Amino acid sequence: MGSTIDLPQRPSVDALTTFLKSNPEIKFLRYQWLDIGNVHRLMVVTKEHALNLGNKPLKVSCLCFGVLPDDSFNTTLFKPAGYDELYPDWQSLRLCTYIGDGKKYANVMCFVKEQSRNFPAWERDPRTLLQGALQRAEVDLNMRFLIGYEIEFYLSDGSNREATRPFEHFNQFYGAAALRDNRVLTVLEEIIQALLNAGIKATHFHSEIGHGMFEIPTGPLRPIDAVDALVFCKDAVQTIAHKHGFNATCFPKPEMSPSPVAVGGHTHFSIDGATQKIADSFLAGILDNLPALCAFSMPNFDSYHRIGGYRGTIGSWVGWGTEDKDVAIRKISGRTGYWEIRTADQTANMYYTLAAWITAGCDGVKKQKELRWKDPPSLVATMTPEQVADIGWDTKLPLSLEDALNSLETAVGSHVLDDLGIQFLNMYLDFKRLEAKQASEKTEEARLKVLSKIF
Numbered sequence: 100m101g102s103t104i105d106l107p108q109r110p111s112v113d114a115l116t117t118f119l120k121s122n123p124e125i126k127f128l129r130y131q132w133l134d135i136g137n138v139h140r141l142m143v144v145t146k147e148h149a150l151n152l153g154n155k156p157l158k159v160s161c162l163c164f165g166v167l168p169d170d171s172f173n174t175t176l177f178k179p180a181g182y183d184e185l186y187p188d189w190q191s192l193r194l195c196t197y198i199g200d201g202k203k204y205a206n207v208m209c210f211v212k213e214q215s216r217n218f219p220a221w222e223r224d225p226r227t228l229l230q231g232a233l234q235r236a237e238v239d240l241n242m243r244f245l246i247g248y249e250i251e252f253y254l255s256d257g258s259n260r261e262a263t264r265p266f267e268h269f270n271q272f273y274g275a276a277a278l279r280d281n282r283v284l285t286v287l288e289e290i291i292q293a294l295l296n297a298g299i300k301a302t303h304f305h306s307e308i309g310h311g312m313f314e315i316p317t318g319p320l321r322p323i324d325a326v327d328a329l330v331f332c333k334d335a336v337q338t339i340a341h342k343h344g345f346n347a348t349c350f351p352k353p354e355m356s357p358s359p360v361a362v363g364g365h366t367h368f369s370i371d372g373a374t375q376k377i378a379d380s381f382l383a384g385i386l387d388n389l390p391a392l393c394a395f396s397m398p399n400f401d402s403y404h405r406i407g408g409y410r411g412t413i414g415s416w417v418g419w420g421t422e423d424k425d426v427a428i429r430k431i432s433g434r435t436g437y438w439e440i441r442t443a444d445q446t447a448n449m450y451y452t453l454a455a456w457i458t459a460g461c462d463g464v465k466k467q468k469e470l471r472w473k474d475p476p477s478l479v480a481t482m483t484p485e486q487v488a489d490i491g492w493d494t495k496l497p498l499s500l501e502d503a504l505n506s507l508e509t510a511v512g513s514h515v516l517d518d519l520g521i522q523f524l525n526m527y528l529d530f531k532r533l534e535a536k537q538a539s540e541k542t543e544e545a546r547l548k549v550l551s552k553i554f
Contacts, residue, residue, distance in 0.1 A: 127146065135164050187209050196294075218526065242377075245367075248329050286345060351444040363412060364445040366452075366453075378436035385459050388510055391509065394503040401538075421474050507527075
């Protein structure tokens with residue numbers, strides 16, 4: 100990325116004025132962004148101040164990208180001088196239907212411009228990086244994408260609160276028994292209704308594999324819109340659960356060892372009108388770099404709890420399979436260029452993740468890479484090493500965040516992801532290495548206590 104970016108492309112403040120006329124009871128606007136570690140951060144702005152600002156940014160502290168998920172300083176690159184600016188994308192405006200009566204607050208996602216000594220303006224802003232990747236794909240290759248998310252979450256009783264309510268955990272996939280507790284059903288119904296009232300296409304809900312696990316899938320949207328909606332959905336899930344005396348988390352390891360319960364961030368990813376050749380080369384570009392891409396899509400110390408075959412999570416190998424849910428990438432049958440990318444969880448900043456996947460996939464298309472990984476004839480976890488080799492699978496998924504970061508460092512050296520910005524990539528490596536080091540020095544219980552509330 101170059102440093103010539105000035106302002107992001109976004110609708111004018113007229114969109115806000117029109118929105119407020121249609122929703123006259125709004126009193127506050129939540130200016131929101133995701134930081135490097137995927138922490139959902141926001142400033143609450145009065146309606147009057149938002150209108151006074153108009154198209155001008157909201158000036159805030161230079162801490163927008165200056166801290167780790169546990170709020171400790173990013174000591175690899177942080178100088179407490181200068182400020183940041185939040186530029187609201189009025190196209191992302193949504194009524195915040197899950198707070199209070201659903202009429203007082205509105206959410207808007209922001210671009211973040213750094214005006215400090217910490218990093219060049221725009222060059223690590225997540226929405227700007229994804230916008231750049233999408234523009235390159237469309238201009239260079241005439242490629243556009245649709246994204247949908249399966250929002251998995253783990254629901255438990257609020258035992259750390261004064262007014263607790265018992266919750267009987269069930270381990271039943273698609274199970275009727277998991278929905279017989281009317282208090283749980285009330286939470287799920289209220290979440291669905293909040294999403295629908297906000298204009299988000301939530302299609303259904305059901306129990307998932309693992310104690311206290313549930314899922315709500317959402318319909319396809321253009322990539323930036325899809326991530327914006329994901330931020331809304333996760334906050335709705337956690338806020339409504341909390342209101343009813345439960346805790347909800349998307350943290351990938353929601354229970355202490357040796358529990359196998361795992362929460363994923365499965366992403367439905369499709370290319371508009373893709374030919375088989377384009378689809379194969381795009382998938383090859385991702386698979387060729389999948390261990391490195393895991394540093395973006397599985398970026399937490401505890402993300403690698405989901406590795407392993409015969410679990411219905413992501414398997415152990417770099418590879419793909421048609422309608423196979425024990426592999427890294429599931430090809431959806433009946434469609435060309437449509438996959439479910441399973442090597443992701445909800446600790447990932449999905450703006451960064453989609454930008455990285457799209458950059459790697461487009462590199463595969465430009466180089467006309469061959470899809471050398473074959474569709475496995477049976478469950479890979481039951482195959483012999485010789486059988487796995489026969490289908491062209493020769494690389495294991497990383498077993499830790501440190502492994503993934505080492506793979507990303509190698510990818511940076513090969514220049515495959517250069518379009519994301521060399522300075523950004525090196526910054527991200529340093530940031531995540533510091534985060535991994537700090538996580539390794541904490542107990543599993545300490546990590547879970549903090550991060551299950553954040554994610």
